[in-house]
Amino acid sequence: MRGLRLLRAPAALLGCLGVLLLSGGTPAYAHTALKDATPAPGSTVGTGTSVVELTFAQLQPGTTPKVSLIGPTGTVVPVGPPVVADGSVTCAAVSPLQTGVNTLTYTVTATDGDTQTNAFQYQVTDSARAATTPTACKGLTLAAPVTATSTDPDPDDTILGLGRTTALVVLMAVAVTVVGGGLVAVRRTRGTRPTGRRRATG
Template identity: 35%
Template sequence: MRTRITAALAALLTALLLVPATPASAHNSLRSATPAQDARVPTAPTSVTLHFLQRLDPQFTTIVLSDAGRRKVPTGPPAVDGATGTIAIDQPLANGTYTVAYRVVSADGHPVQGSYRFTVADPSASAASPPPPATVTGSGGPASPVANSGSGDDGPPSVLLAAGGVAVVAVAGAALLLFRRRRSS
């Protein structure tokens, strides 16, 4: 009878570990933005507003706007209000595609960064001027306004974490079974 209960308990624990876990709540992420990702706006915006899931630390919040030629567009510093960061755009935007890149720090101190694009398509405005020739950095690659602006998470993949959890439960279950067998004999 005890063996069946132990086996059932081990199977239940294993099943719980195999259920996908929710993302860690300590990591911040972008909830929404104005202009939105991939938006095609009919009039040039005068600001960019990013809404995150958690409060932002004004000291560690960076928001950069660049044009299709990867040139930084003049903006004011990020204004932070709770979980919202806003930059004011200092000059009218011409028609074209723009990239918003951001870097914030989560409550656990982990940096979170990402970027997205939007397009200004104002029928009464002129098109953006063509980009200048690309500049080259010391590493030989093109210069960019924000290094590594893809959304990144440097933590271990969730598959590795799940596999580690399964291994821990399996070892604990095996140890428990060995202990009980030795105790009964």
């Protein structure tokens, strides 16, 4: 029974580490549903579309969603810095879209501070009409599209202040060390345990 008690601590630690790793990448689905978008998910628009618009529910005041766009060949389509209008509408300028399936990814912060990252796709063709700029975006001054060049880790993709990959390696090393120490302790305990009673002499 003593051996079981020694193994409980490493097992509990591994469980906590697993919860930590899983919670680090778990999106909060409850509060920031996408209510509307231009281009809309699954829609077909022309290459002349110059603005993307996303309407959310209950964005945290003072926060601005992150928006990125990937073209059909896997290349990054430059997107300008997003601007929030009316507290829930996000607008951003985009460079001329590439024909084919484009993938738009967004990250938002809910009123309770939780973040959510989701994506959707839409088709771009030369023959289709360009999407009309939404009314909420027309009165905004949108900066020209830019390509992100920063190599700094995204704060939303960190664990305990470390990059996700680095943190995973560190946590796994700690887990292996703790478990290994627990097994050694068990073996030592078993090795020193009496194997039987001595016979009485005389």
